Amino acid sequence: MSVDLSAAITTFVNESKELLAEMENSLLDLESSEAGRDQEETINAIFRAIHTIKGSAGLFGFDYVVSLTHIAETVLDDVRGGNREMSKPLLSLYLETGDLCDELILLAASENEPSAQQLTQLAKLTEQFSAFTDSAEAPQNTEADSEAQPQDGTWFMCFVPNENVLRNGLDPYPFIHFLNNEVESLEIATNCTALNADTPYDPESCYLAFLMLFHTSQNKDVIEEVFEFIKNDAVVEILPPDQCHYDAITDCAKHFPEPAQFHATLAQLTQSRLPAQPLKPTSMPDEAEPPAQTKGKKKNKLHTSKTLRVEAMKLDRLIDQVGEMVITGARTNLLAHETGNETLIEAMALLERLVENIRDSSLKLRMVQIGETFNKFKRVVRDVADELGKEVELNIVGADTELDKTFVEKVSDPLMHIIRNAIDHxxxxxxxxxxxxxxxxxxLTLRAYHDSGSIVIEIQDDGRGLDQSKILARAIENGLVNPDHSLQDKEINLLIFEPGFSTAAAVTSISGRGVGMDVVKRNVESLRGSVEVDSTKGLGSKIIIRLPLTLSIIDGFMFTVGAEDYVIPLDTVVECLELHEVVSESDIQDKNYINLRTEVLPFIRLRTLFGIEQQIEHTKESLVIVQFGTLRAGLVVDSLQGEFQTVVKPLGRLFEGLKCISGATILGSGKVAIILDVSALIRTAITMYESLELKH
Structure with missing residues (x-):
């Protein structure tokens, strides 16, 4: 019967991507000397990654991947044994190997053949590795453990898959096929459990067991790793040459339901290959101890494994359902208050707290550490710096800072553009x-941290900094700025995000076409974020990206303007004041700023912004002071409604690009409330204030 391996192959592809990413990071750590005293362990980690990929690829018959990883593993084994140093050319060779491995695995998983270019690259890498193996010295093993040392001779193996192995998606044959590639002169005797009326045939059950003799100079650990993925679904007993005597072999009969079945199967093997004289290992009295220790370690490993891989689509569906539950809870709570039943209101208050806890727990499931994204840029920095003939060291701060997985996927490209420009310009x-x-x-420093309900990502370099005069001159030349208009330094800095803007003298493969930085700004703003630039000529530049923590469910603050309700993120609210208490009506006429505690605070009347003509008394208006990053402004509203759990709903394509609006939410009453973009509102208020100042 054929076994559907699609699920197992998908798991292998995902795990191999993680292993290749870890391998790349380890290689880059070796190059930058970050491995330090753990250099030996770092090299071992690289070896384990390559070996695991090779073993898994062999099980699925991914021959191109096996051939490349096999020779890469051979050379790396020399490095582990101290017979060769991990030089920069060799390190670069392993980085290229990881890149090609990733491509070959994806091709093999989708049942496609490599292109001519990929086959040429495979042949080139194999040839380069072969040059290292041809000049390698014979390794000297100083291990004292006889099982860890290579043992040249005849090995015996008993391989008994359990009955459910096929149901678990594992086919025993690929493991034997892969073992055949690792050893010499493999002989197999197959036992099939006898069927009768009491044990009817089940096509999903496994009735096979295997006894094998083979010749190899490998150590026992290498042979065991061939069966790493099936060891929990089978009995795997391996006897190296120093234990391969008749008594030890016949002891494997205990793994068969009937000893007679074992002896009949054993008789199928070539008896002349078994040693004539029994050989006792030196550790015979303690022979039973290692399996017990191994079992103990295995059990502990299973006990400490607390990670569960979940599809992102399932998490998104859960968040959507929690959002609908929040909306329904708000509606139910409103109805409970309308009844006036105190018991029902109290029960609804408890339910609302539980829903809030479920909401917070659900959102945390989708939070991931940004360090994984940051680590991907180590390779980018290395390759771009080498291409430009520069020396650049990447420093990562705050790698454990968490943010929504949606942001991780969408912020990667903007960061890539900024990093490449920082190295080039x-x-x-x-x-x-x-x-x-x-x-x-x-x-070059990548830094991440939380600040006032937002996540802040900083990209800082110690280079030449921005030349504001050069930027302004190019902006005037391109018609982006009126020559008569006066700009502050921070406004000039932001001109680098204008479409088509570039100060590069020549177009290169890195930059110079004015494409990229405008995409950065557009992508960040599509996530309701903002970009700031701080630069000092000769000392370096810092680009600051500010993003909300999540895009789905937020704690909101609701207020009314005219007949409509509006919501802003609660984290952006600094304080709320009665407008008439902080400023007189005569002082506020024809002004868009107030003097609040010796601080000039720009404000914006939302009635004016939204074109609401109906006026209310000044004494009823409220001032909501909001802050986003280092910027602060006031919003004049009609009345305050208080905190509100907000499920963010997109407005759709028809409303895309609306200024100062980022989404909508459904209230408990069924009405729709607009969610405002605080960052855009603050910038609008500041722009209006500065333009008014220029007129005066």
């Missing part, structure tokens, strides 16, 4: 840095 070549009194190696 910001960080100087080594000779220029030395002439300016700086170290030859430039510093």
């Amino acid at each position: 910001g960080i100087e070549p080594p000779e220029q840095r030395l002439a300016a009194g700086k170290p030859a190696c430039g510093q």
Whole structure:
């Protein structure tokens, strides 16, 4: 019968991606000397990743992947044994191997053949690795453990899959097929359980067992790793040459339901290959101890494994259902208050708290650490710096900062553009840095942290900084700025995000076409975020990206303007004041700012912004002071409604690009309330204030 391996292959593809990412990070750590004292363990981690991928690929018959990882593993084994150093050319070779492995695995999983270019690259890498193996010295093993040392001779193996192995999606044959590639002269005797009327045939059950003899110079650990993925669904007993005597072999009969079945199967093997004289291992009295220790370790490993892989689609569906539950809960709570039944109101208050806890727990399921995204840029920094002939060191701060997985996927490309531009335009070549009194190696820092309900990502370099005069001149030349208009430094800095803007003298493969930084701003703003630039000429630049923590469910603050309700994120609210208490009506006429505790605070009347003509008394208006990053402004509203659990709903394509509006939500009454973009509102208020100042 054929076994459907699609689920197992999908798991392998996902796990191999993780292993290749870990391998790349380990290689880059070795190159930058970040491995330090753990260099030996780092190399071992790289070896384990390659070996695991090779073993799994062999099970599925991914021959191209097996051939590449096999020779890469052989050379790395020399490095582990101290017979070869991990030089930069060799390290680069392993980075290229990881890239090609990723491509070959995806092709094999989708049942496609490699392209001619990929086959050429495979042959080139194999040839380069072969050059290392041809010049390698014979490894010297100093291990004292006889099982860890290679043992050249005849090995015996008993392989008994359990009855449910096929139901679990594992086919025993690929494991034997892969073992055949690792050893020599493999002989197999197959036992099939006898069927009778009491045990009717089940096509999903496994009735086979295997006894094998083979020749190899590998150690026992290597042979065991071939069966790593099936060891929990089978009995796997391996006897190396020093234990391969008749008594030890016949002891394997205990794994068969009937000893007679075992002896009949054993008789099928070539008896002459068994040693004539029984050989006792030196550790014979303690022979039973290692299996007990192994079992103990295995049990502990299973006990400490607390990670469960869940499809992102299932999490998204859960968040959507929790959002609908929040909306329904608000509606039910409103109806409970209308009845006036105190017992019902109290029960609904308890239910509302439980719903809030479920909401918070559900959102945390989709939070991931940003460090995984940051680590991907180590390779980008290395490759771009090498291409430009520069020395750049990447520093990562706040890798454990968590944010919504949706942001992780969408913020990767903007960060890529910023990093490439920082290396190309910001960080100087080594000779220029030395002439300016700086170290030859430039510093690029990625930093993440939480601040006022937002996640902040900073990309900072110690390069030449932005030349505001050059930027302004190019902006005027391109017609982006009126020559008569005066701009502050921070406004000039933001011109680098204008479409088509570039100060590069020549177009290169890295930058110069003015495409990329405008995409950064557009992508960040589509996530309801903002971008700021802080730069000092000669000292470096810092680009600050600010994003909300989540896009789905937020704690909101609701107020009324005219006959409609509006919501803003609660985290952006600093304080609320009665407008007439902080300023007189005569002082506020024809102004869009107030003096609040010696601070000039721009404000915006939402009635004016939304074109609501009906006026109310000034004494009824409220001032909501909001803050986003370092910017602060006031919103003048008609009345305050208080905190409100907000399920963010997109407005659809028809309303895309609406200024100062980021979404909508459904209230308990069934009405729709608009969610406002606080960042855009603050920028609008500041722009209006600055334009008014210029007129005066």
